[in-house]
Amino acid sequence: xxxxxxxxxxxxxxxxxxxxxxxxxxxxxxxxxxxxxxxxxxxxxxxxxxxxxxxxxxxxxxxxxxxxxxxxxxxxxxxxxxxxxxxxxxxxxxxxxxxxxxxxxxxxxxxxxxxxxxxxxxxxxxxxxxxxxxxxxxxxxxxxxxxxxxxxxxxxxxxxxxxxxxxxxxxxxxxxxxxxxxxxxxxxxxxxxxxxxxxxxxxxxxxxxxxxxxxxxxxxxxxxxxxxxxxxxxxxxxxxxxxxxxxxxxxxxxxxxxxxxxxxxxxxxxxxxxxxxxxxxxxxxxxxxxxxxxxxxxxxxxxxxxxxxxxxxxxxxxxxxxxxxxxxxxxxxxxxxxxxxxxxxxxxxxxxxxxxxxxxxxxxxxxxxxxxxxxxxxxxxxxxxxxxxxxxxxxxxxxxxxxxxxxxxxxxxxxxxxxxxxxxxxxxxxxxxxxxxxxxxxxxxxxxxxxxxxxxxxxxxxxxxxxxxxxxxxxxxxxxxxxxxxxxxxxxxxxxxxxxxxxxxxxxxxxxxxxxxxxxxxxxxxxxxxxxxxxxxxxxxxxxxxxxxxxxxxxxxxxxxxxxxxxxxxxxxxxxxxxxxxxxxxxxxxxxxxxxxxxxxxxxxxxxxxxxxxxxxxxxxxxxxxxxxxxxxxxxxxxxxxxxxxxxxxxxxxxxxxxxxxxxxxxxxxxxxxxxxxxxxxxxxxxxxxxxxxxxxxxxxxxxxxxxxxxxxxxxxxxxxxxxxxxxxxxxxxxxxxxxxxxxxxxxxxxxxxxxxxxxxxxxxxxxxxxxxxxxxxxxx
Numbered sequence: 001x002x003x004x005x006x007x008x009x010x011x012x013x014x015x016x017x018x019x020x021x022x023x024x025x026x027x028x029x030x031x032x033x034x035x036x037x038x039x040x041x042x043x044x045x046x047x048x049x050x051x052x053x054x055x056x057x058x059x060x061x062x063x064x065x066x067x068x069x070x071x072x073x074x075x076x077x078x079x080x081x082x083x084x085x086x087x088x089x090x091x092x093x094x095x096x097x098x099x100x101x102x103x104x105x106x107x108x109x110x111x112x113x114x115x116x117x118x119x120x121x122x123x124x125x126x127x128x129x130x131x132x133x134x135x136x137x138x139x140x141x142x143x144x145x146x147x148x149x150x151x152x153x154x155x156x157x158x159x160x161x162x163x164x165x166x167x168x169x170x171x172x173x174x175x176x177x178x179x180x181x182x183x184x185x186x187x188x189x190x191x192x193x194x195x196x197x198x199x200x201x202x203x204x205x206x207x208x209x210x211x212x213x214x215x216x217x218x219x220x221x222x223x224x225x226x227x228x229x230x231x232x233x234x235x236x237x238x239x240x241x242x243x244x245x246x247x248x249x250x251x252x253x254x255x256x257x258x259x260x261x262x263x264x265x266x267x268x269x270x271x272x273x274x275x276x277x278x279x280x281x282x283x284x285x286x287x288x289x290x291x292x293x294x295x296x297x298x299x300x301x302x303x304x305x306x307x308x309x310x311x312x313x314x315x316x317x318x319x320x321x322x323x324x325x326x327x328x329x330x331x332x333x334x335x336x337x338x339x340x341x342x343x344x345x346x347x348x349x350x351x352x353x354x355x356x357x358x359x360x361x362x363x364x365x366x367x368x369x370x371x372x373x374x375x376x377x378x379x380x381x382x383x384x385x386x387x388x389x390x391x392x393x394x395x396x397x398x399x400x401x402x403x404x405x406x407x408x409x410x411x412x413x414x415x416x417x418x419x420x421x422x423x424x425x426x427x428x429x430x431x432x433x434x435x436x437x438x439x440x441x442x443x444x445x446x447x448x449x450x451x452x453x454x455x456x457x458x459x460x461x462x463x464x465x466x467x468x469x470x471x472x473x474x475x476x477x478x479x480x481x482x483x484x485x486x487x488x489x490x491x492x493x494x495x496x497x498x499x500x501x502x503x504x505x506x507x508x509x510x511x512x513x514x515x516x517x518x519x520x521x522x523x524x525x526x527x528x529x530x531x532x533x534x535x536x537x538x539x540x541x542x543x544x545x546x547x548x549x550x551x552x553x554x555x556x557x558x559x560x561x562x563x564x565x566x567x568x569x570x571x572x573x574x575x576x577x578x579x580x581x582x583x584x585x586x587x588x589x590x591x592x593x594x595x596x597x598x599x600x601x602x603x604x605x606x607x608x609x610x611x612x613x614x615x616x617x618x619x620x621x622x623x624x625x626x627x628x629x630x631x632x633x634x635x636x637x638x639x640x641x642x643x644x645x646x647x648x649x650x651x652x653x654x655x656x657x658x659x660x661x662x663x664x665x666x667x668x669x670x671x672x673x674x675x676x677x678x679x680x681x682x683x684x685x686x687x688x689x690x691x692x693x694x695x696x697x698x699x700x701x702x703x704x705x706x707x708x709x710x711x712x713x714x715x716x717x718x719x720x721x722x723x724x725x726x727x728x729x730x731x732x733x734x735x736x737x738x739x740x741x742x743x744x745x746x747x748x749x750x751x752x753x754x755x756x757x758x759x760x761x762x763x764x765x766x767x768x769x770x771x772x773x774x775x776x777x778x779x780x781x
Contacts, residue, residue: 026203042097045131045356045691062118078257098321101287172345177310181301200249204265213240222533253362283697291363311343326352331409376454376745407624411468420654420721440756450754456742460734461538474546475529479614484599492543498663499539510551537734548729553615631746642766654721657731675743
């Protein structure tokens with residue numbers, strides 16, 4: 001299909017501003033008469049606040065807000081799920097600290113320096129409580145309880161053995177399925193807590209308004225959910241709450257929820273009756289959120305012909321001190337598991353456990369990389385034990401076109417309508433030289449190379465034929481100006497992956513307007529309809545799906561007005577870009593001489609008082625098609641040092657029609673780095689005595705990959721499968737989170753192929769590799 005702008009590499013709309021340092025982020029906002037806010041954070045993992053003395057700070061001219069001065073509202077800062085499936089346990093400022101670094105008092109002053117001085121002058125008397133820092137001990141009878149009661153929707157529920165929530169799902173008869181198996185493999189895998197490492201830390205600016213309302217500039221992936229939560233917590237009508245859409249310096253899921261400093265900043269501003277700005281330090285940020293760790297036990301039964309007949313997965317997740325999105329996470333992990341392969345009869349149990357650690361939240365994949373590591377490692381183990389080729393074994397059992405797909409757990413089901421899995425696995429095997437791969441026992445010497453592969457997927461949004469537990473719809477407004485240019489207004493946040501460019505391209509393609517004549521407007525919650533959030537890889541499929549939906553309405557109105565002017569039936573007209581006129585025209589089908597430009601139509605509509613050619617609407621996508629990926633990766637293991645290098649990588653994706661092909665490639669290559677970190681380097685380890693991070697919140701002591709660890713760009717190959725998603729805008733699906741999900745799995749499988757040792761726990765550090773080698777390969781976990 002020939003497109004005018006879809007699939008073309010064009011300058012980013014925000015490119016010049018970002019390159020020149022003129023893009024506006026929350027930390028750039030300066031408001032007249034503004035104060036600066038900071039937070040006093042708990043030094044203990046578990047403690048009750050007995051008393052607070054702010055007199056010394058107030059004597060310095062500071063404004064202080066304590067737990068007694070904020071609304072006593074219990075909420076969940078993530079409002080993506082429907083209310084009756086949302087657990088609530090958080091307050092703006094708690095009277096009981098549940099992790100080191102939890103904000104308990106807020107201070108605002110004329111300068112940031114003065115605010116810090118005032119904060120240090122505050123005296124707090126704590127009653128230190130026994131912390132719960134070990135996952136297994138947290139579930140033991142008699143363990144210290146983080147909560148006695150929490151809320152599920154509007155219902156108060158008891159918390160037993162620190163079990164925050166659980167999900168148990170059975171399909172068919174797994175016991176009967178295992179009885180039919182010729183071979184059963186059972187293993188346990190463990191994935192750690194890691195920090196998001198997004199470039200931008202969290203910022204909030206709040207300005208009280210004369211009408212009793214507030215205007216907020218904040219680091220967020222969802223301006224509308226922030227608006228609604230602030231209105232609820234502070235009892236302000238939504239018509240008086242306005243949240244501005246700003247650029248965001250990366251997020252990786254860390255701002256799906258309303259960040260904890262946002263309501264703190266609002267509380268300070270309302271008390272001070274002046275604007276307040278708060279910017280998190282990196283140390284504050286690393287004590288604010290983390291990726292969900294997971295312990296996964298997986299059992300799979302397979303027949304001699306390679307058919308999988310049964311599976312059983314048990315998942316434990318240490319969620320830390322608060323439930324941000326634990327219940328939907330357990331559902332999604334069930335979906336990632338259920339939709340990778342045709343298990344036959346299967347069982348799933350997932351439990352989320354409270355501990356006195358930093359609250360865990362979504363991070364690029366939302367439980368998918370964790371499940372993928374277990375499943376894709378398992379597939380390789382089965383293939384080896386049963387004598388199957390790993391690629392062919394996957395091709396025999398994968399969930400593909402025409403199969404049922406659990407997009408975001410058991411309540412979001414649809415049928416797969418586009419799938420590039422076979423094409424990607426065949427092409428990836430060809431490009432990496434899979435047929436020449438040698439077994440590990442044939443390799444000797446200090447440096448040993450291995451080739452591994454893994455496949456995965458993510459959803460494009462969270463929609464299904466029937467609405468499930470997750471809210472999912474987007475809104476858009478499109479307006480044709482009187483000179484033929486176009487304004488696009490969308491609340492969808494662009495996290496850096498080019499969602500804004502995609503929205504412009506979709507509108508330009510529908511209306512046949514040159515890309516440079518379509519602009520994204522600056523918007524906020526007062527000028528846009530609702531969008532749930534940029535998460536779940538839904539930006540292009542759902543957010544731009546709404547743009548496509550509204551652009552079609554604008555096109556209809558444009559043709560209707562043109563038909564009046566040309567005295568034709570709207571059905572006899574079509575849009576086209578005229579290169580000679582350098583204008584978008586409307587002409588009679590088969591008779592291009594009878595034409596008018598869209599700018600002329602818009603201007604005449606103004607002169608004749610017909611109205612502006614514009615439309616606003618919302619769209620709920622009734623599908624969430626999987627964007628499939630595959631990774632074929634070569635590693636080199638130095639058996640003297642344990643250091644792993646990656647000399648070559650093949651990154652394959654099925655994203656339907658790539659609207660921004662350069663940015664799809666960028667997502668794949670960037671996620672290779674992120675996946676390397678997850679597989680080989682990253683873990684936020686805790687001191688189990690103090691509850692503090694061993695890195696003390698310092699990036700210098702929290703290793704992540706840099707360009708030095710990446711393969712040379714000429715040794716990375718990117719391949720797009722040739723698919724078309726019939727439910728997506730111009731055939732498009734997502735890519736963002738999918739790009740990461742099978743990276744760590746492929747690296748682990750490659751390491752096994754290199755040295756013959758299977759690692760069941762990440763990160764696979766040099767120390768763990770050397771320990772395993774010195775133990776004769778018997779210690780792989």
